[in-house]
Amino acid sequence: MFEDRIDKKAFLQDPFEAATEVLLGSYLCSRIGGCLTAGRITELEVYIGAEDKACHAYLNRKTPRNAAMFETGGCAYVFFVYGMYNQFNVVLNEAGTANAALIRGLEPVAGIETMQERRGTDRLDNLTTGPGKLCQALGITREQNGIDLGGDLLWLSPRDKKIEWQATPRIGIDYAEEYAEKPWRFVIRGSRFVSKIPKKGRPR
DNA sequence: TATGGGATTACCT
DNA sequence: GGTAATCCCATAC
Numbered sequence A: 001m002f003e004d005r006i007d008k009k010a011f012l013q014d015p016f017e018a019a020t021e022v023l024l025g026s027y028l029c030s031r032i033g034g035c036l037t038a039g040r041i042t043e044l045e046v047y048i049g050a051e052d053k054a055c056h057a058y059l060n061r062k063t064p065r066n067a068a069m070f071e072t073g074g075c076a077y078v079f080f081v082y083g084m085y086n087q088f089n090v091v092l093n094e095a096g097t098a099n100a101a102l103i104r105g106l107e108p109v110a111g112i113e114t115m116q117e118r119r120g121t122d123r124l125d126n127l128t129t130g131p132g133k134l135c136q137a138l139g140i141t142r143e144q145n146g147i148d149l150g151g152d153l154l155w156l157s158p159r160d161k162k163i164e165w166q167a168t169p170r171i172g173i174d175y176a177e178e179y180a181e182k183p184w185r186f187v188i189r190g191s192r193f194v195s196k197i198p199k200k201g202r203p204r
Numbered sequence B: 001t002a003t004g005g006g007a008t009t010a011c012c013t
Numbered sequence C: 001g002g003t004a005a006t007c008c009c010a011t012a013c
Helices: A014-024 A112-119 A133-139 A174-181
Strands: A027-030 A037-048 A077-083 A085-092 A100-108 A156-157 A165-168 A185-188
Touching: A014 A037, A014 A085, A014 A100, A027 A100, A027 A133, A037 A085, A037 A133, A077 A185, A100 A112, A100 A133, A112 A133, A156 A185
Parallel strands: none
Antiparallel strands: A027 A037, A027 A156, A037 A100, A037 A185, A077 A085, A085 A100, A165 A185
16 A cells, blocks of 8 residues: 555646645655554645745745755655744755645544554544644654655655645735735645634635 | 634744 | 744633
């Protein structure tokens, strides 16, 4: 199970196409710590470096933190926020561009006991329903920043069928002015395994 | 059920 | 020196 890898070429196309037609519904798999944990991607957000005020690489400005986003699509961009949480992105598009998809929600599929231990809860809908939570559940930290997602430690396995999705504004980026309203968050329609959005910072 | 605030640190200006 | 692509818990009702 989850032996297949998503074709690398799929990460090089238009980031929105890659997000909705390749990533959404596919499986994020981890063997970090020696135990397989995996989940089906239910929710993600697209960030576009060249123009997007919410993107860490706005105006394609490269810094030590965001350097991984400039790599060829198909690797990981992991960063640290709020002094305690890691956030996992799939880098998209050609090298030199700074586009990525922040993975915000998973439906737990494998290694659920391991996830429960790491998360300190047994509630299935609180294991991976948020970008910080899913990193904790899968053991993802900045040690994986920049790694290839076609390997055996952290990888993406293709979905089996097309997904019905819905677009909404992104979460927690109120500062991004006109880009705060762009409908660049995508969820699997009707999924229970999406992030619980606080009233503050929720799209209008 | 809803709201508000605190945790905690690397990174950027 | 200010703040962040968050989460959790305490308090209130």
